[in-house]
Amino acid sequence: MQKLRLKSAEIEKSTHLEFFKIALSVDCVIFGYDKKKLKVLVFESDFEEYANMLSLIGDLVQPEEDLEEAPYRILRERAGLHDVYMEQVYTFGSVSRHPSGRVITTAYFSLVDIKTHKLPASETNLHWHDVDDISQMAFDHKIILDTCLTRLREKILEYPIVFNLLPEKFSLRELQDLYEAILGVELDRRNFRKRITLKNWLVDLNEMEEDVPHRPGKLYKLKKQLKSNGKPLRLKEQNLVI
Amino acid sequence: MQKLRLKSAEIEKSTHLEFFKIALSVDCVIFGYDKKKLKVLVFESDFEEYANMLSLIGDLVQPEEDLEEAPYRILRERAGLHDVYMEQVYTFGSVSRHPSGRVITTAYFSLVDIKTHKLPASETNLHWHDVDDISQMAFDHKIILDTCLTRLREKILEYPIVFNLLPEKFSLRELQDLYEAILGVELDRRNFRKRITLKNWLVDLNEMEEDVPHRPGKLYKLKKQLKSNGKPLRLKEQNLVI
DNA sequence: GCAAAAGTGTTAATCTTACACCCATGC
DNA sequence: GCATGGGTGTAAGATTAACACTTTTGC
Numbered sequence: 001m002q003k004l005r006l007k008s009a010e011i012e013k014s015t016h017l018e019f020f021k022i023a024l025s026v027d028c029v030i031f032g033y034d035k036k037k038l039k040v041l042v043f044e045s046d047f048e049e050y051a052n053m054l055s056l057i058g059d060l061v062q063p064e065e066d067l068e069e070a071p072y073r074i075l076r077e078r079a080g081l082h083d084v085y086m087e088q089v090y091t092f093g094s095v096s097r098h099p100s101g102r103v104i105t106t107a108y109f110s111l112v113d114i115k116t117h118k119l120p121a122s123e124t125n126l127h128w129h130d131v132d133d134i135s136q137m138a139f140d141h142k143i144i145l146d147t148c149l150t151r152l153r154e155k156i157l158e159y160p161i162v163f164n165l166l167p168e169k170f171s172l173r174e175l176q177d178l179y180e181a182i183l184g185v186e187l188d189r190r191n192f193r194k195r196i197t198l199k200n201w202l203v204d205l206n207e208m209e210e211d212v213p214h215r216p217g218k219l220y221k222l223k224k225q226l227k228s229n230g231k232p233l234r235l236k237e238q239n240l241v242i
Numbered sequence: 243m244q245k246l247r248l249k250s251a252e253i254e255k256s257t258h259l260e261f262f263k264i265a266l267s268v269d270c271v272i273f274g275y276d277k278k279k280l281k282v283l284v285f286e287s288d289f290e291e292y293a294n295m296l297s298l299i300g301d302l303v304q305p306e307e308d309l310e311e312a313p314y315r316i317l318r319e320r321a322g323l324h325d326v327y328m329e330q331v332y333t334f335g336s337v338s339r340h341p342s343g344r345v346i347t348t349a350y351f352s353l354v355d356i357k358t359h360k361l362p363a364s365e366t367n368l369h370w371h372d373v374d375d376i377s378q379m380a381f382d383h384k385i386i387l388d389t390c391l392t393r394l395r396e397k398i399l400e401y402p403i404v405f406n407l408l409p410e411k412f413s414l415r416e417l418q419d420l421y422e423a424i425l426g427v428e429l430d431r432r433n434f435r436k437r438i439t440l441k442n443w444l445v446d447l448n449e450m451e452e453d454v455p456h457r458p459g460k461l462y463k464l465k466k467q468l469k470s471n472g473k474p475l476r477l478k479e480q481n482l483v484i
Numbered sequence: 485g486c487a488a489a490a491g492t493g494t495t496a497a498t499c500t501t502a503c504a505c506c507c508a509t510g511c
Numbered sequence: 512g513c514a515t516g517g518g519t520g521t522a523a524g525a526t527t528a529a530c531a532c533t534t535t536t537g538c
Contacts, residue, residue: 093303094308171517173517195500212510213509215509218518432492455538457490492533498525508515
């Protein structure tokens with residue numbers, strides 16, 4: 001076996017200074033849901049090169065900030081969002097992806113309930129945009145959005161995360177509409193209800209919808225132990241094939 | 243709506259120089275398979291801080307190198323591996339994860355056939371190590387390995403990628419042994435064969451194993467259109483629930 | 485002929501899919 | 512009373528899981 005020539009970390013750094021010249025950013029695909037449509041939080045880019053094109057919310061990671069903390073900070077600072085479901089998806093690092101220089105970006109998606117998380121009035125440029133009505137974005141943000149949407153679709157088939165897009169109390173019809181909006185398919189009502197009850201994810205609140213112009217539906221909430229604001233939740237042996 | 247103050251990329255970069263001080267690395271979890279064991283290619287760390295601990299193969303991304311090219315270069319340079327299956331898994335970016343400074347790392351896993359890809363004699367330190375016989379590694383490499391292993395296990399249930407770990411021709415028994423080694427479970431032979439033939443992934447070569455001390459099995463190969471050296475392959479409607 | 489692994493089929497249980505009618509409420 | 516969506520069950524088909532014996536080869 002080769003004899004080891006040990007390096008110390010100090011020497012390593014001093015001999016590789018030319019590599020410590022990359023910026024790291026985080027781009028957040030913040031999904032919401034309203035009026036039977038999946039939404040994403042965007043603003044019009046304030047980069048000259050991409051003027052008026054839709055842009056995801058992102059920021060550079062601070063020199064002393066853990067990567068996994070950055071998306072939470074960005075959601076707090078830029079959108080006033082706290083305690084959201086967040087998941088890392090993919091890191092994009094083409095040399096030419098950003099006009100300012102070598103900026104690689106890690107994409108996260110998060111799921112928030114639009115109704116209970118109001119946008120700060122100071123961020124007048126931010127708005128919720130229909131996901132399926134976006135054909136172009138600034139930078140490589142359209143690819144980032146598509147990648148996150150694909151991951152979201154895969155994930156909701158197995159893990160109870162869509163509830164982060166709904167208010168605490170919801171009817172089965174609202175839940176089914178949400179699945180249909182995300183997956184882009186129609187589902188059979190009876191079979192959907194059977195599967196959801198089989199999964200045993202929900203608590204029947206013994207309450208009814210109010211102010212609906214038709215027969216009110218029963219209200220449910222997610223079981224407490226399945227709530228997952230923060231780290232993704234792993235369930236064994238529970239495939240929900242919607 | 244707020245009036246836009248447009249920034250140009252040039253100004254953006256000059257005012258954010260303090261952010262361009264991060265190094266980006268890639269760590270490769272190179273899986274192999276031999277003697278019914280899943281293996282990973284490792285070496286003994288040449289960092290003083292982690293002397294003699296097992297380390298993944300990695301390197302800093304070059305200033306003018308796309309992130310997605312780096313793992314292929316690293317496999318070529320460090321292990322003489324060409325045309326391997328490669329997939330990005332996760333990016334790790336704790337402030338304190340690397341003793342040399344702010345180094346964030348993107349983890350990739352790849353799948354190679356140990357028998358047809360011999361290690362270069364110059365890299366005497368590299369070796370194939372049983373995955374389930376590793377309890378500790380340098381840096382955060384054990385977490386990286388575990389994350390990649392989890393992703394591999396999920397992925398092989400739906401996509402025909404394990405074939406990258408086998409020689410061109412293989413028997414159904416070898417294939418089943420491989421699935422069992424990766425998943426860490428025993429599978430029923432008859433049911434396994436039924437599922438594999440239903441999937442229609444294989445071509446019967448009408449050849450037999452040779453030099454085995456028992457009745458030889460038939461040899462198969464993966465259908466050409468399912469080969470996936472390079473980009474991950476998406477199959478619609480083909481869940482292989484092993 | 486014996487050791488070792490190859491090859492093969494059936495049944496029961498479970499899950500998935502397709503499908504239609506009555507009910508409760510607001511107006 | 513009518514429009515709207517809420518709520519519910521069944522049967523056929525597909526899939527999965529459990530399980531054992533005969534065959535072929537090398538030695």
